[in-house]
Amino acid sequence: MEFESGTQKQKGTFACLKMVALIALCLILISPAESFDPLDPTGNVTIRWDIMSWTSDGYLATVTLFNFQLYRNIMNPGWTLGWTWAKKEIIWAVMGAQATEQGDCAKFKLKIPHSCKRNPQVVDLLPGAPFNMQFTNCCRGGVLTSWGQNPSGAVSAFQIGVGLSGTSNKTVKLPKNFKLLGPGPGYSCGPAKIVPSTAILTDDRRRKMQALMSWNVTCTYSQFLASKNPSCCVSLSSFYSDKVTGCPPCACGCQNNNTCVTKDSKILQENATSPHRKSDITLTPKPLLQCTHHLCHVRVHWHLKDNYKDYWRVKIAIINFNYRLNFTDWSLVVQHPNLNNVTQVYSFEYMPLLPYESINDTGMFYGLKYYNDLLMEAGPKGNVQSEVLMKKDKNTFTLKQGWAFPRRVYFNGDECMLPPPDSYPMLPNSGHKLPTTITLMATYVVFTLFFHLVVTLF
Known part of the structure; x- marks a missing residue:
């Protein structure tokens, strides 16, 4: 009986420990630590x-x-x-x-x-x-x-x-x-x-x-x-590849009749022709998203445009897919190790962010006042874009293994979903070697035929 009593006590103790662990896990999940932002640790x-x-x-x-x-x-x-x-x-x-x-x-x-x-x-x-x-x-x-x-x-x-x-x-x-x-x-x-x-x-x-x-x-x-899904995503492309890496499917949710509308939707035609509806939208904007495979409000496109001897150039475009919402005074935050050598930003404002004293790999882009500080609703004018020129760090710069693409991207403070690294546009290493290999093979064949011809004649 004493043995059984001891066993029951052990089971009871184990059950209590499991309960304490479960409560601790719940407290961690709902604690204010979820609001900690490593790029803005004191923001409030x-x-x-x-x-x-x-x-x-x-x-x-x-x-x-x-x-x-x-x-x-x-x-x-x-x-x-x-x-x-x-x-x-x-x-x-x-x-x-x-x-x-x-x-x-x-x-x-x-x-x-x-x-x-x-x-x-x-x-x-x-x-x-x-x-x-x-x-x-x-x-x-x-x-x-x-x-x-x-x-x-x-x-x-x-x-x-x-x-x-x-x-x-x-x-x-x-x-x-x-x-x-x-x-x-x-x-x-x-x-x-x-x-x-x-x-x-x-x-x-x-x-x-x-x-x-x-x-x-x-x-x-x-x-x-704020939301179980992101509100933005990132797509990638480069000058050395025809491949465009799009946003991951269902990055911000999946399509259905209640979440998005097609470009030829009657709702969009009514919005365009009804002033009363337009005023309602201005006062109480509600999401009306264009149907896409990613279903995000905003897509950020990072294009690796040029590679010079001492510099490299990136083109950034921000596209709005919301038919009812303009983004006033928008901001874009990018984390990349070469942002510590930004030389020129052509049509955005730029400010480096320094969350830690020894790291300078994050910067904020935002629009020029009265020029492109307003990201218009989805449509022909629903995008803003700029180019960024960066000086190469000779110790770290490379085009291999997706190094030239951003580590993190935030639009209006919300982190955007990046594609998986194995889908990034990669350098066509095998493609550059192909012409050389073919040339060597052709040379070898020609030389062999010529050698046999000489041996036959002489």
Whole structure:
């Protein structure tokens, strides 16, 4: 009996260990580590909440969003910021933004609040908003550029008047459950944390105003949480081969009647002829993809164009397959060991990224302002392209084994699917040797025949 009891204890212990291991695995899969980006390890969107003055039943605060991500923009339809009040707070007024819902404000008779929702959601105002509703760094429709591309366009702010909240640092409770929505899924926000009070410059930048209380919220992006499939893929070609390596089949999903449309679809004709439908698309763009074997929104094509004595040239093209979505202020990040010797980029802007001090193999390409910074929807104008000239590193440069093709490619912050390495266009080594072999064989045959002829005659 004692032996059986010991055996049962061992089984119980083993079962407990299995359960602990399973729980640990689940925590790893859903942990914030999924949002870690090795090319932008500190990238995040920070929300700063600064109380600037107290009111009779609450406070007046400035809320600022900073997109500290090096190469990930927040595109149309822009950011939507949501949270849950800790008590029974209300929003009396907002400048530079607006709540999406007013909620039930029936108990207020004389002055009606802007929003009585317990879990409000706030959006940026559109460009051209009335002057008396504007606030510093507002009114861009929630669109934020990346910090690496344009720091001045990576900041958005609004002013909010909060009531029924308490009127001191001791009575105000921090909002909970912050959510960054709008640009799509993928962002997860941590809890609000009190930080040292912020010193804010006035509009004329001649005086600093000290906040009475400040807290920060940090939101990070995870492509894993955003979508189970990539949104872009990469195709390859080279001057030394007729072979074009296309995007892998079903790289971003597989075709069916619900996921894509053909070029002659009636839906596309209706979009082109109906102004009303066009306006709807502008306000709430929904994917309408062209049917392709890869089913990606965007394809990036890398063409190895020329090989000189000291330099080599690459042509990059970005093609949009979405009939309903333009990409404003797009960005393309490429990782390749020879990007540390970029000599000239012809029609894109270029900025090297330095995630680690000793490595300089990653760079960001983006469009020239007012020229090609807008990637149009699918169609004849739905592409942008440029050429890149790089100086050879004599110690590492080679055309063998696909070395000249990129290691990683990101479009608008999402990693694109590359073809498998064994499908890359390879150097035609056997093809170059073929003429020489044929020549030697022909020479040998001619010489043999001539030798036999001479022997026969003489």
